[in-house]
Amino acid sequence: MNRDKTNLVNILEGRAKSEGFVAFGIAPGHLAPRAGERLRQWLQEGCHGEMLWMESRADERANPEILWPDVKSVIMLGMSYAPPQDPMVLADQGDRARISVYAQGRDYHDVVKGALKRLAGWLAHEADAGVKVFVDTAPVMEKALAQTAGLGWQGKHSNVVSREHGSWLFLGAIYTTAELEPAIAAEDSCGSCSACLDICPTNAFPAPYRLDARRCISYLTIEHKGPIDPELRPLMGDHIYGCDDCLAVCPWNKFAEAAAAHKAFLPRAELVAPQIADLLTLDDAAFRKLFSGSPIKRIGRDRFVRNVLIAAGNGGNAGVIAQVETLLHDPAPVVRGAAIWALSRLSPEKLDRRRRELLADEQDPSVRAEWDIAAGDSEMTAR
Known part of the structure; x- marks a missing residue:
């Protein structure tokens, strides 16, 4: 990589920080075949429940080059939404309910996408490159790409864990035709810890690193449209939108600072234990x-x-x-x-x-x- 490209990446990372991103890394424009294999096995087992869009565009999700053949690099970015207090202290109050931390502030889709568009626009101009931005609404394997880009690793709860920001990162991706030097992939550092698996109220993890969405409270309260399985209802407790239990008990959260969270994600008082x-x-x-x-x-x-x-x-x-x-x-x-x-x-x-x-x-x-x-x-x- 020549000096100009190095400077370009350094400037881009600096601009990303000014937009509120706390994590930055670059992945190649393709994923290892095993990522797609794991996805297809998960889909074959029906673990995606009613999320049929994951099945219909599995090939594009498994490899960035299928979604966009011109892509050469993927810039992965993360915004922190580390909460000001441990979500578990609000559990089981009887007359109150719990809303997932990520939904107590502004819609992250809008915040992250706006910042990505500004960064991508700058990159397109400076590098004369094609760009596309994605935030959770396209067939993109953000978590696998984030690990490849060195932002963190997919923990046993299947979400990204960062050494600096724990389990509290929103992810966004910029696909680009620019050829940028990829980062060193992050290594799994969960060790023997099983806290996230043990805390799950509905036993939604049949094995470490495998989530059965059909039993996940986040899926049940957000994606599932009809009546919820009567056997699962008593296990849902006071969760009314999403569930933070597996994220909140992650030991790596001790390094996450609420001060690093984007101000748009500060919790609205009326949404904290309403x-x-x-x-x-x-x-x-x-x-x-x-x-x-x-x-x-x-x-x-x-x-x-x-x-x-x-x-x-x-x-x-x-x-x-x-x-x-x-x-x-x-x-x-x-x-x-x-x-x-x-x-x-x-x-x-x-x-x-x-x-x-x-x-x-x-x-x-x-x-x-x-x-x-x-x-x-x-x-x-x-x-």
């Missing part, structure tokens, strides 16, 4: 207002209230029973179904009365199934 009772009253307009500029807005009010109802059922707070009963009449079947389950946990007596009142007029098969499940659970409890 009251379950308040969230149960949200209609569509109130939901959109509360989560304006937040990634939570993407899942819509109905799916979100479904999640809150599960947390209500797990919290055991009798003070929300009236609100749960109101949601038995909600227009959305997924909300009515979750309300049935929550009421079965909070007040089996009221559930039986409500079942007699509402079941005959219920037309949705999924909601009728919830009434049947709840009735069966009540009979088992009575025995």
Whole structure:
């Protein structure tokens, strides 16, 4: 690599830091074949659940050169969202719910993509190179590329772990036609630690480095659209959007400093352990207002209230029973179904009365199934 290219990379890294990126590295425009092999095995096992887009564009995801044949280098960047306090201190408060740290501030897609576009625009001008930017919405294996670029390694929880920033990095990628010297790949430093695997409430890791999304609380509360498996609901606790448990217990977090986090990701006070009772009253307009500029807005009010109802059922707070009963009449079947389950946990007596009142007029098969499940659970409890 000549001096001009070296200077170009140095200047680019400096500009990346000024944009709020704390991690920078360069990977070649291709991935080792084993990355694609692991992806295809994961897909064949059905571990991606309803995320069908991962299956439909697996080849492009497995190798940058298939997505864009002209790519020569991939610039990987990371922004910190290290939280000001340990997310685990907010667990199991009964009347409150937990929202994943990454969703307590502004939508990272907007923040990271804006910074990437500015960097890519500068690179295109200075190097007369083609560029494309990606943030979590294209068939790009950001984690594998981040490890190849030296940002960190994929930990046993399958997310990137950094020596400097722990498990709290948002990733972004710039594909470019410029030929840049690749960094030295990061080495796995998890050792014998299994803290992230042991803490998982739903046992979503069949083995180290392997995640079964179908059991992951983040997948269930964000990607999964219908009723959640009744066997998993009690294990979800107070999580209503995402889950930080496996990230929060990572020992490498002790090196992460909240001061390094981008200011856009500072938590909004109303999203840190919000009251379950308040969230149960949200209609569509109130939901959109509360989560304006937040990634939570993407899942819509109905799916979100479904999640809150599960947390209500797990919290055991009798003070929300009236609100749960109101949601038995909600227009959305997924909300009515979750309300049935929550009421079965909070007040089996009221559930039986409500079942007699509402079941005959219920037309949705999924909601009728919830009434049947709840009735069966009540009979088992009575025995």
